[in-house]
Amino acid sequence: MLTLTFFAILALALAFFVIGRSRAVAVVRGDVRLLHSRPNFHGILALLLSAICGIAVLLLLGTMGAVWIETHLLAAILSAQPDMSPIEAELVLSDARALASGGIASKSDPLRLDIAQQVGRQGALHHWGTVVVSLVAALVAGLWALGKISPDWRARNRSETIIRRILMLTAAIAVLTTVGIVLSLIFETINFFNNIDWQVHKFLFGTTWSPLSGVQAGKLDPDKVGAVPLFAGTLMITVIAMLVAVPVGLFSAVYLSDFASHRVRAWAKPMLELLAGIPTVVYGFFAAITLAPFIRNSGEAIGLTIASESALAAGIVMGIMIIPFISSLSDDVINAVPQSLRDGSYGLGATKAETIRQVVLPAALPGIVSAVLLGVSRAVGETMIVVMAAGQGANLTANPLEAVTTVTVQIVMLITGDTEASTAAGPAFTLGFTLFCVTLLMNIAAQRVVRKYRELYD
Amino acid sequence: MSKEIKISAQGVDVFYGDTHAIKNVDLEIENKAVTAFIGPSGCGKSTFLRCINRMNDTIDICRVTGDILLEGQDIYAKSVDPVQLRARVGMVFQKPNPFPKSIYDNVAYGPTIHGLAKNKAELDEIVEQSLRRAAIWDEVKDRLHQPGTGLSGGQQQRLCIGRAIATAPEVLLMDEPCSALDPIATAQVEELIDDLRQNYTVVIVTHSMQQAARVSQKTAFFHLGNVVEYGDTNKIFTNPEDSRTESYITGRIG
Ligand SMILES: Nc1ncnc2c1ncn2[C@@H]1O[C@H](COP(=O)(O)OP(=O)(O)OP(=O)(O)O)[C@@H](O)[C@H]1O
Ligand SMILES: [Mg+2]
Numbered sequence: 001m002l003t004l005t006f007f008a009i010l011a012l013a014l015a016f017f018v019i020g021r022s023r024a025v026a027v028v029r030g031d032v033r034l035l036h037s038r039p040n041f042h043g044i045l046a047l048l049l050s051a052i053c054g055i056a057v058l059l060l061l062g063t064m065g066a067v068w069i070e071t072h073l074l075a076a077i078l079s080a081q082p083d084m085s086p087i088e089a090e091l092v093l094s095d096a097r098a099l100a101s102g103g104i105a106s107k108s109d110p111l112r113l114d115i116a117q118q119v120g121r122q123g124a125l126h127h128w129g130t131v132v133v134s135l136v137a138a139l140v141a142g143l144w145a146l147g148k149i150s151p152d153w154r155a156r157n158r159s160e161t162i163i164r165r166i167l168m169l170t171a172a173i174a175v176l177t178t179v180g181i182v183l184s185l186i187f188e189t190i191n192f193f194n195n196i197d198w199q200v201h202k203f204l205f206g207t208t209w210s211p212l213s214g215v216q217a218g219k220l221d222p223d224k225v226g227a228v229p230l231f232a233g234t235l236m237i238t239v240i241a242m243l244v245a246v247p248v249g250l251f252s253a254v255y256l257s258d259f260a261s262h263r264v265r266a267w268a269k270p271m272l273e274l275l276a277g278i279p280t281v282v283y284g285f286f287a288a289i290t291l292a293p294f295i296r297n298s299g300e301a302i303g304l305t306i307a308s309e310s311a312l313a314a315g316i317v318m319g320i321m322i323i324p325f326i327s328s329l330s331d332d333v334i335n336a337v338p339q340s341l342r343d344g345s346y347g348l349g350a351t352k353a354e355t356i357r358q359v360v361l362p363a364a365l366p367g368i369v370s371a372v373l374l375g376v377s378r379a380v381g382e383t384m385i386v387v388m389a390a391g392q393g394a395n396l397t398a399n400p401l402e403a404v405t406t407v408t409v410q411i412v413m414l415i416t417g418d419t420e421a422s423t424a425a426g427p428a429f430t431l432g433f434t435l436f437c438v439t440l441l442m443n444i445a446a447q448r449v450v451r452k453y454r455e456l457y458d
Numbered sequence: 459m460s461k462e463i464k465i466s467a468q469g470v471d472v473f474y475g476d477t478h479a480i481k482n483v484d485l486e487i488e489n490k491a492v493t494a495f496i497g498p499s500g501c502g503k504s505t506f507l508r509c510i511n512r513m514n515d516t517i518d519i520c521r522v523t524g525d526i527l528l529e530g531q532d533i534y535a536k537s538v539d540p541v542q543l544r545a546r547v548g549m550v551f552q553k554p555n556p557f558p559k560s561i562y563d564n565v566a567y568g569p570t571i572h573g574l575a576k577n578k579a580e581l582d583e584i585v586e587q588s589l590r591r592a593a594i595w596d597e598v599k600d601r602l603h604q605p606g607t608g609l610s611g612g613q614q615q616r617l618c619i620g621r622a623i624a625t626a627p628e629v630l631l632m633d634e635p636c637s638a639l640d641p642i643a644t645a646q647v648e649e650l651i652d653d654l655r656q657n658y659t660v661v662i663v664t665h666s667m668q669q670a671a672r673v674s675q676k677t678a679f680f681h682l683g684n685v686v687e688y689g690d691t692n693k694i695f696t697n698p699e700d701s702r703t704e705s706y707i708t709g710r711i712g
Contacts, residue, residue: 344551
């Protein structure tokens, strides 16, 4: 019903738009040049005012009314049975609600039946009240806007102000969400460090990661939260991924921008970008099911023992995943190097290779660096591939053929595991915060480089 | 007193896709002289200039037919490597295009890739000489290792001229080299062009009649892709044969 009201308000607002527009025309007898604002703006103002007022009242009454009824009913229960505890009162209320909606209650005594009746009465009142009042609010606001229409009425400025406010609000929502997430990360991180008595160095430099094995009464064992194996695993996989992605991505970008014919470019570039659209789970099971056994088998063929889950397999597949980021961004920056620079170089008798190596790539270097840094942040934050292909055991090793684990994988394990959320959350959030800091730093670095690059040509 | 011919174009046509930009042009450019191309905008001066060092190769849709001979050899023959050709026929572009490198590296670029200097001292010497001849040495000698893109437009253009000279080409093609320069720098560049005539063949595109008259010995007047008139600069400017040439230099068309 409330949803229906919402749409009714919207329909009403639309009607006001149409009426407002034609009224504005009528006010000046068709000579719209006499209006300060064009007819559309008069319509839009009426629409905005009626929609905003109606929806605001709807939301306000809908939520506040429910809260008010609840407190009122609880008070009624407690006044009927003064010696009841608040929790019992809530139980009575929920039973009463169940009775009112024809459901099954734990008990049905006179008190409950009485309250159930009240619930039904007040609920209906609240419901219809909300519907009627919000529709009336929308109507009044719209009529007010219609009444204001005159040649001098600054409908354009007013509606623009309202729209600007709405835009501001949406931007604020995005920013506040980010701030909220960061704050909760920081907060949980502090909690976690409190839990291990501020032995921050044990987290940053410890080499044993098994945070849930030493828990006693919610207290973590500071000796088992050493995150170094995770950092090392992340680093190793990232390095392997970049070893695959940077050369392949960069060379394909050079090929696409300076060697490929228009026809090849026209299909090769979208194909490469398609690679970026493949979900990471798909890469993950490709790594786990196809590449990892292949690496193990070929290792065995030359007498190496390779774990079925290895950093190498995960890193290679992750590198493949990152290729399109690097090639596509690098291709863009290489293309952005002005043709006049290439001409200048050719005009001096330089070959294509010399031109690319000595003029084009140096000119595009800052952009390429930022593309690589973006690739690194992807690699560091990637989870799916690693979960499936690199293993879960925190294993401090420099051998890419062994299983390793990464920061992101451990976060997944902690959150999806069956340990109590309050215990697992600490280490998980702290890892998340560390990861956030690292990618943030990398993005800042990338942006700085990009800015420097812009200055070079402006 | 007919001089030696450096470049000879015979029946050259240039097409950009379907656009016929140069129509059956015959032209002989003298060795160690300055030849000026004049003509209204869009008549094909730059296009023809770019044919002489095959810069048009870099434009996909551009097609050149006919023969252009450099010292008797067809530069469009299969055996000719455009890279080597461009080392002999250098080019200065209409818009200054310094590389995003230091001033020094900009000038050293050509000599380095062609191996013209045996050591650092020789390279330093080439750089200094080139910048001096381009009339910019005094302005940049204290900031050789700052980026060339940080110079003013006119300075950048002189840097590009210096960069082209440093490669020691036999022919220097200049496409409106002074369009971004103030009168003083223009005078310096004109002096440089006059000076270059001792050793090089120079072809210059210009929109300034006075400049053509001042620096060139031969002038070619282009109109709608044709060379309408070609001859001694003196003759073209004092006693043109074609009525179109006359109206152009007296300012009635263009
Ligand atoms: N890259 C290109 N693609 C297509 N057409 C071109 C291209 N470059 C030049 N043209 C065409 O060829 C004709 C001659 O151009 P060109 O640049 O040679 O003229 P111009 O005489 O140098 O003119 P300006 O004095 O303005 O520099 C023009 O009609 C132009 O539109
Ligand atoms: Mg031109």
